Amino acid sequence: METCSEMVAFPQLITPIESNYRACTIPYRFPSDNPRKATPTEISWINLFLNSVPSFRQRAESDSTATDAPAKAEKFAQRYTEILEDIKRDPESHGGPPDCVLLCRLREQILRELGFRDIFKKVKDEENAKAISLFENVVRLNDAIEDGSKRLESLVRGIFAGNIFDLGSAQLAEVFAKDGMSFLASCQNLVPRPWVIDDLDTFTLKWSRKSWKKAIIFVDNSGADIILGILPFARELLRRGTQVVLAANDLPSINDVTYPELVEIISKLKDEKGQLFGVDTFNLLIANSGNDLPVIDLASVSQELAYLASDADLVILEGMGRGIETNLYAQFKCDSLKIGMVKHPEVAQFLGGRLYDCVFKYNEVVSG
Structure with missing residues (x-):
């Protein structure tokens, strides 16, 4: 499906009006704050985005699809740094006051204006290829777990382990550039439960008693995240009779998987019968969310996703950007799950948890 130009609210x-929805979870300021002076929280988050500039500049410099990439990369770094410093001095400059949506959008706008379409394309392709080669082994390991509750926990741990592949985190980008990351080792080395938000036991109980008809999953990163984390989980839902819609970004942003990339990934993983290792995929749909950022405002999604989601009874927002930094407190008309790893110290501090802590927030809607 191709995205439509007109965006609509997620149904x-x-x-x-009913829930006072705002996409961003962490309030950078309050009504009583001076509108002309940056708050300590705003400064902290602006500094976080400033710290990521060198890794973005490095990726842009090596983008072979852009002409004069090194010069344009330097221009990006200068321009984005100047804008962030402007916002520190005057929060209302550049469309402020700032929040995580605005700071991400400004960064993407500058990159696109300079001719950079997808500066993470090379590393995404490499990681997708690696993860595709490991997919069968990960699926077999999960299928071998006979106890349904233990298999579910293994699948959930796989989502967290895959979600580590996040090049929007300056610290993780540096680790990844030096050492790469092992998916199975990451599964074993997750912070111990209880996690900072841990509704897994409640969800497991519902999982054993309840079968959802249609699940919408807002997916996050390329590589291990989508292929070794989300797809084995989605495959399990398919096996239980749930129709699954994977909603991916319209345009590239950091190392998030895009709609065209996800279509290609699924086609490579299917066998000649159109199955994912023995599980039919006729109930697996891929949708273009219409989004172009690593965070998402659900007041604005593509029309085709809205159409597909109109009868969903489970919504899953995966990843720190979509499920924690935005939409952690979003309320839905159906059951919802927010799942992701905490990869910024500022997010950990806000939640009262640890860096690389896990969020598994499940809300059930009880029909009257």
Whole structure:
């Protein structure tokens, strides 16, 4: 499906009038704050984005699809740094006051204006190829777990382990550049439960008693995240009779998987019968969310996703950007799950947890 130009509200979201929905989870400022002076929280988050500039500049410099990439990469770094410093001095400059959506959008706008379409394309392709080669082994390991509850926990741990592949985190980008990351080792080395938000036991109980008809999954990163984390989980839902819609970004942003990339990944993983290692995929759909950022405002999604989601009874927002930094407190008309790893110290501090802690937030809607 190709995205439509007109965007609409996500139909399962409880409307702003009813729930006072705002996409961003962490309030950078309050009404009593001076509108002309940056708050300590704003400064902290602006500094986080400033710290990521060198890794973005490095990726842009090596983008072979852009002409004069090194010079344009330097221009990006200068321009984005100047804008962030402007916002420190005057929060209302550049469309502020700032939040995570605005700071991400400004970064993407500058890159695109300079001719950079997808500076993470090379590393995404490499990681997708690696993860595809490991997919069968990961699926077999999970299928071998006979106890349904233990298999579910293994699949959930796989989502967290895959979600580590996040090049939007300056610290993780540096680790990845030096050493790469092992998916199975990451599964074993997750922070111990209880996690900072841990509704896994409740979800496991519902999983054993309940079968959802249609699940919408907002997916996050390329590589291990989508292929070794989300797809084995989605495959399990398919096996249970749930129709699964994977909603991916319209345009590239950091190392997030895009709609065209996800279509290609699924085609490579299917066998000649159109199955994912023995599980039929006729109930697996891929949708273009219409989004172009690593975070998402559910007041604005593509029309085709809205159409597909109109009868969903489970919504899953995966990843720190979509499920924690935005939409952690979003309320839905159906059951919802927010799942992701905490990869910024600022997010850990806000939640009262640890860096690389896990969020598994499940809300069940009980029909009257």
